[in-house]
Amino acid sequence: MTDAGTREEERERRHLAETMRLLNAELERLVDSIDRSAEFIQAQKEHLWEHWRDMDSSEKARFRVDVDLSVAQGEHSVKRRERVERLLESPYFGRVDFHPDTDTAAEAHYIGVHNFSDPETQEILIHDWRAPVSTLFYDFESGRAHFEAPVGTIQGEITSKRQYKIRGGQLEYMFESSLNIGDDVLQRELGESADDRMKNIVATIQREQNAVIRNETARVLILQGVAGSGKTSIALHRVAFLLYRFKDTLSSDNIMILSPNRVFGDYIADVLPELGEEQVSEIDFDRIAGKFLAKVTGYETFSEQVIKLLENGDEAAAERMRYKATPEFVAEFDEWIAARADEDFVPAEVERKSRRLSSDWVADAFEEARGLPIFTRLDRVASRAVNQLKRQVLDRGGGKWSSSDASSVRRQVHAMFPYKDALALYKAFYDDPARRGMFQPLARKRIEYADVFPLIYTMIRTARQEGYGHIRHLVVDEMQDYTPVQYAVLRELFSCDMTILGDSNQSVNPFSSSSLATIHSVFPEADCLELCKSYRSTIEITEFAQRVSRNDKLVPIERHGPRPRIVACSDERAQREEILGVVERHGESEHRSLGIICKTVTQAEALHGFLSEAGVDLTLLDYESTEFTGGVVVTSAHVSKGLEFDAVIVPAVDDANYADEMDRCMLYIACTRAMHELHLTHDGRLSRFLKFAAESAERSGDVDDETAGIHDQATKTPVG
Numbered sequence: 001m002t003d004a005g006t007r008e009e010e011r012e013r014r015h016l017a018e019t020m021r022l023l024n025a026e027l028e029r030l031v032d033s034i035d036r037s038a039e040f041i042q043a044q045k046e047h048l049w050e051h052w053r054d055m056d057s058s059e060k061a062r063f064r065v066d067v068d069l070s071v072a073q074g075e076h077s078v079k080r081r082e083r084v085e086r087l088l089e090s091p092y093f094g095r096v097d098f099h100p101d102t103d104t105a106a107e108a109h110y111i112g113v114h115n116f117s118d119p120e121t122q123e124i125l126i127h128d129w130r131a132p133v134s135t136l137f138y139d140f141e142s143g144r145a146h147f148e149a150p151v152g153t154i155q156g157e158i159t160s161k162r163q164y165k166i167r168g169g170q171l172e173y174m175f176e177s178s179l180n181i182g183d184d185v186l187q188r189e190l191g192e193s194a195d196d197r198m199k200n201i202v203a204t205i206q207r208e209q210n211a212v213i214r215n216e217t218a219r220v221l222i223l224q225g226v227a228g229s230g231k232t233s234i235a236l237h238r239v240a241f242l243l244y245r246f247k248d249t250l251s252s253d254n255i256m257i258l259s260p261n262r263v264f265g266d267y268i269a270d271v272l273p274e275l276g277e278e279q280v281s282e283i284d285f286d287r288i289a290g291k292f293l294a295k296v297t298g299y300e301t302f303s304e305q306v307i308k309l310l311e312n313g314d315e316a317a318a319e320r321m322r323y324k325a326t327p328e329f330v331a332e333f334d335e336w337i338a339a340r341a342d343e344d345f346v347p348a349e350v351e352r353k354s355r356r357l358s359s360d361w362v363a364d365a366f367e368e369a370r371g372l373p374i375f376t377r378l379d380r381v382a383s384r385a386v387n388q389l390k391r392q393v394l395d396r397g398g399g400k401w402s403s404s405d406a407s408s409v410r411r412q413v414h415a416m417f418p419y420k421d422a423l424a425l426y427k428a429f430y431d432d433p434a435r436r437g438m439f440q441p442l443a444r445k446r447i448e449y450a451d452v453f454p455l456i457y458t459m460i461r462t463a464r465q466e467g468y469g470h471i472r473h474l475v476v477d478e479m480q481d482y483t484p485v486q487y488a489v490l491r492e493l494f495s496c497d498m499t500i501l502g503d504s505n506q507s508v509n510p511f512s513s514s515s516l517a518t519i520h521s522v523f524p525e526a527d528c529l530e531l532c533k534s535y536r537s538t539i540e541i542t543e544f545a546q547r548v549s550r551n552d553k554l555v556p557i558e559r560h561g562p563r564p565r566i567v568a569c570s571d572e573r574a575q576r577e578e579i580l581g582v583v584e585r586h587g588e589s590e591h592r593s594l595g596i597i598c599k600t601v602t603q604a605e606a607l608h609g610f611l612s613e614a615g616v617d618l619t620l621l622d623y624e625s626t627e628f629t630g631g632v633v634v635t636s637a638h639v640s641k642g643l644e645f646d647a648v649i650v651p652a653v654d655d656a657n658y659a660d661e662m663d664r665c666m667l668y669i670a671c672t673r674a675m676h677e678l679h680l681t682h683d684g685r686l687s688r689f690l691k692f693a694a695e696s697a698e699r700s701g702d703v704d705d706e707t708a709g710i711h712d713q714a715t716k717t718p719v720g
């Protein structure tokens with residue numbers, strides 16, 4: 001390092017020491033204030049307890065207000081203390097020196113996970129990464145730059161940019177990064193071992209990612225991103241940004257994440273708290289289905305559908321799914337439902353206790369309720385008829401009016417519409433000869449998954465339903481796995497802003513997945529953004545996965561590691577031994593997590609049994625799991641969606657197991673979960689989707705153990 005460099009580093013160390021001193025002083029003050037609040041609350045409670053009988057009601061009320069105030073103050077201080085503690089671990093990660101055109105000199109702005117001001121001077125010592133000035137750090141290189149301050153756009157010049165890695169309050173390294181957010185720092189971050197939980201990436205957010213995070217104008221934002229492009233991370237950082245930007249009107253209670261399963265929900269659970277925000281609530285489509293259908297019908301779940309397709313390959317079922325998975329289906333179905341009231345409602349006379357309402361009266365009442373969903377409309381007509389007849393009976397001395405009279409009138413009105421409920425109406429849609437066979441119940445009271453959301457949509461379109469009115473922003477992850485009718489349901493239930501993200505290459509069910517264009521057709525007003533750079537895996541793993549399922553837009557990050565290995569084994573037993581060997585070697589390596597990703601949960605269960613008996617300490621993740629544990633995990637490709645591991649083993653990559661398009665999707669998902677190492681094993685003929693590896697091994701005569709792409713487990717000779 002040059003003398004100037006050493007002097008600069010010295011200066012930075014002094015700055016860090018001074019910041020730590022101020023943070024420690026603040027921590028002390030907060031701890032003191034929390035203790036005092038606690039003591040005060042305790043004393044007040046004791047006083048209240050002892051003098052309860054002697055106090056009048058206004059005195060008691062005053063006491064309660066005092067206690068409530070102290071509790072609120074205490075809670076506020078606890079939150080602040082948590083923030084200061086986080087800052088003490090790592091006060092800041094970046095610095096940008098900016099010289100506004102209107103000022104005489106540049107000023108250094110340090111950027112961290114939270115704001116922190118000098119308690120005495122109120123000078124901002126650390127800017128929250130979400131503050132307007134922090135955009136300078138993320139969006140600009142050295143030279144001309146600007147940011148939006150409350151007073152307007154500030155133009156100026158960036159004279160220097162730096163990045164730091166501070167851990168436990170100690171400066172580990174710093175970089176001058178006048179260009180992009182330092183590749184050096186990014187490389188180091190990406191090269192680290194996977195955590196048990198998704199972590200925040202505030203220090204290395206890239207410019208194109210920042211554009212997604214800070215987009216304030218889109219009501220609906222659709223983000224298509226290749227595997228490992230940071231979509232999920234970005235969506236969570238976006239939530240944190242919106243909570244900061246609109247803190248007066250938006251709180252974590254107003255935000256919901258629709259995630260693919262509970263394991264994934266658990267995996268991402270730490271990101272928002274790490275960013276100083278409360279965790280937001282979560283939901284998934286299975287829970288929405290449960291809420292609507294619990295009392296209506298039994299139904300197949302999404303995972304059961306995936307299992308059915310993977311294990312049995314039911315072409316007729318696939319055909320039904322395909323039919324119900326298009327925007328045309330929603331349009332046709334919408335039109336059909338809308339026509340039912342006019343075409344199928346037949347007004348008739350209503351009679352009770354010799355009093356009558358003519359069919360014209362009924363027709364008028366029905367017409368007046370136009371605009372309401374059909375079953376709500378029928379209820380409205382029935383209520384009016386009940387009131388009318390009741391009045392006639394009572395006014396004209398016709399006797400008593402009981403609840404059974406009211407029920408009879410309601411029944412008569414509802415009988416004018418040939419369908420008793422949404423389920424009957426939905427089934428009737430398939431009476432049309434052109435659609436016959438497209439509805440196939442699994443049992444008398446159990447419908448296929450492909451019918452679950454069309455039925456829920458029918459319920460929403462035909463009767464008023466309770467939505468999620470308090471939600472003001474919905475994040476939808478794995479968008480490609482949801483059909484247009486599911487989006488139609490979301491539209492009805494959530495009339496709020498949305499961030500919708502996913503990757504069309506990672507569909508778990510190609511018969512009912514949605515492309516970006518399809519989703520855009522459901523939300524024509526949406527802004528569509530794309531992330532093409534892939535950060536998770538080494539270039540060797542990314543290129544390998546690309547050959548399983550190509551996406552020409554994908555740009556891998558330049559980070560190297562060992563080439564993926566495909567190991568051919570003589571039989572099933574030898575394959576299990578090979579897997580055991582990889583697991584044991586993993587235990588001795590510097591890597592932490594290992595995912596053994598099978599095609600199906602049934603295969604994962606069998607392998608879990610074998611490895612447990614062999615003494616491996618591991619966890620099985622299946623559709624019932626709710627927690628992500630890290631360490632050695634056995635799971636299926638479907639359950640592994642959204643997760644990542646230092647090393648991944650994909651067992652049974654033979655041609656019988658990975659043969660059709662759906663299998664290809666599963667193989668792609670499994671391979672793209674790996675950050676640093678990827679191993680694939682098989683006995684029998686290699687899957688057609690991996691033929692490229694056999695061919696390239698043949699071409700290169702590649703037999704070397706460590707670098708070989710593919711080799712025979714017994715002979716170490718190339719396979720192909």
Ligand SMILES: Nc1ncnc2c1ncn2[C@@H]1O[C@H](COP(=O)(O)OP(=O)(O)OP(=O)(O)O)[C@@H](O)[C@H]1O
Pocket residue numbers: 186189190199201204205206209225226227228229230231232233234503506535536641642643644672
């Ligand atoms: N700017 C970044 N700085 C550091 N790490 C990043 C950055 N962007 C993404 N990553 C890392 O890349 C990995 C993938 O991120 P994430 O899981 O959010 O991607 P994804 O697009 O949702 O992936 P997939 O669709 O394959 O599940 C994570 O380890 C994340 O921390």
